Amino acid sequence: MDRRSVLKFILAGLALPTPLMAYASQAVRRVSVSRSASSATLLLELSGPVIASSFTLESPPRVVIDLKQAVLAAPLEGLALDGTPVTAIRSGKTPSGDLRIVLDLADSGVRAKLQPMSGKGHTLQVLLSGQPAQAVASTPAVQAVPERASGKPHRDVLVVIDAGHGGKDPGAVGSKGEQEKIVALQIAKLLAKRIDAQKGYKAKLVRTDDIFIPLRKRAEVAQRLNADLFISVHADAAPRLTASGASVFALSQNGATSSMARWMAERENDADSVGGGLNVKLHKDDPMVAGVLLDMSMNATISTSLDLGHQVLSQLGGVARLHQARVEQAGFAVLKSAAVPSILVETGFISNVNDCQRLHDTRHQRKIAEAIFAGVDGYFRQQPPAGSLIAARARNETA
Ligand SMILES: [Zn+2]
Structure with a gap:
């Protein structure tokens, strides 16, 4: 799409001599x-x-x-x-x-x-x-046929998964030198595997190795592939070492919904400066976001992200302590690219000793991946994307 x-x-x-x-x-x-x-x-x-x-x-x-x-x-x-x-x-x-x-x-x-x-x-x-459909049906020579018989296969719901940080940007670092970028990649890979195992879904990882990718490039992957959802996976540090638990964030076009959300966004947006001083400030003349951030209808995408994020957060509540009971919002650069609904999942705090231990446990990682998938699947079953196998199945179930 x-x-x-x-x-x-x-x-x-438009081969004009001056840009003016x-x-x-x-x-x-x-x-x-x-x-x-x-x-x-x-x-x-x-x-x-x-x-x-x-x-x-x-x-x-x-x-x-x-x-x-x-x-x-x-x-x-x-x-x-x-x-x-x-x-x-x-x-x-x-x-x-x-x-x-x-x-x-x-x-x-x-x-x-x-x-x-x-x-x-x-x-x-x-x-x-x-x-x-009515355009086809109105043509006398063409009989209205069920979508399934049209020869067009139902598409998979595409989820782009972004493992936070990578390469020269380790992300948050734990008390014993544990690195967020490694945990994020492990969980992202498990999540991709879980999604791919489900008929009607397909996952694509932004990075599969320990490499540095600027924030905007990550969001561009979802845009280029016309993904149905973009999930950025993190395991950050908090100023208070006692802070623990999982949280889910969405983009805000205005202010942050809490000081914690603002702090997280500033921290995550710093990733590019760690990686070589790239400016992640999004300008309105940026072709990728031109007109988009200024667009009132961007609110619709954020609203979808919030609904989706809410389902993921409630599923995460079954496998981890929640740091925040609601989906918080702030100006995360990695979530800004597009009308592709985008959420950022903080799977826990690497700065918290207990969280850090659990985040390195493969069984816990698998539970987190399963919970994120359950939230995503719950959302798409309610709101199946047009043309998807999930939509076709939902129609058959209600027919
Ligand atoms: Zn992070």
Whole structure:
């Protein structure tokens, strides 16, 4: 699913001598829709070259198209949307003044692709594929067939697992020199194994070895693979050595929900400076996050992360002491990348002698992995992603 592929592209003709010109304000002069049996295309006729990007979001499903420094000079009402996956088109401005066009979709399986239209001046094509069922059924030559018989296999729910720290960044260090990066990798590997063992799920590890990866690169893996979930596994230190237990964190766009959460986020965000002074501050002109952090709809993703995190936290409560009873939020850089729901699991405190001992025990590690998986599975059984085997099974069970 193209959920979060930020298809940044520049319309043909943007070979401009100065970067300033790229930001010259352009107008969308005409908006139209064309459709065929298998696809629909939204055409945006522009007065000149524009930098455009798009991403898709779920619950509710929609495609968001941002046009840098553009203005809308054409009506969006009255477009022939029947038989397309689009149910409504809205427009607005991003806080940075760019034009945002939002396509509400009938189905979350729809993918969008931006493409300049050759030989048509500055026309941007938004290609939409993955039609809603009624579009197929309305074509007389094609019989409506059950999804299973369509030949398209149901996909696995993809979980990207990130073992915190690594390489020159050891993470937190215990009283006897125990290193967070090692414990995190061991638990991450057990979790990946558990997920892969379950039909309908697939896991992908960000790192399988003791290597350093900048925080943003980790989040990019989930984005590139269009993952359904990103889990960062940690075992941090706390300022108080008596602090113990597991906790789950999600991103906050504003402030942290507790001073502990803020402290944790600052600590985790330091990982990149340990690894060589890279700046992890995310700027709004960063192509990966452009428009995303500023997007109100990012709240929907955070809300999913919180629901998911809550299920994981309650399962962890069965195998470990909980340091916090609720999912806390702060500005974790590793969770910031995308609309991929993202949680950070602190499996315990390596700075606490008892926690540290348990974190090194393979049986306990396995229990933690099992609990995290149970939380994830519990969530996805309730909210099965479109097109997944889990969704197909849920339908069969309720049919
Ligand atoms: Zn950590």
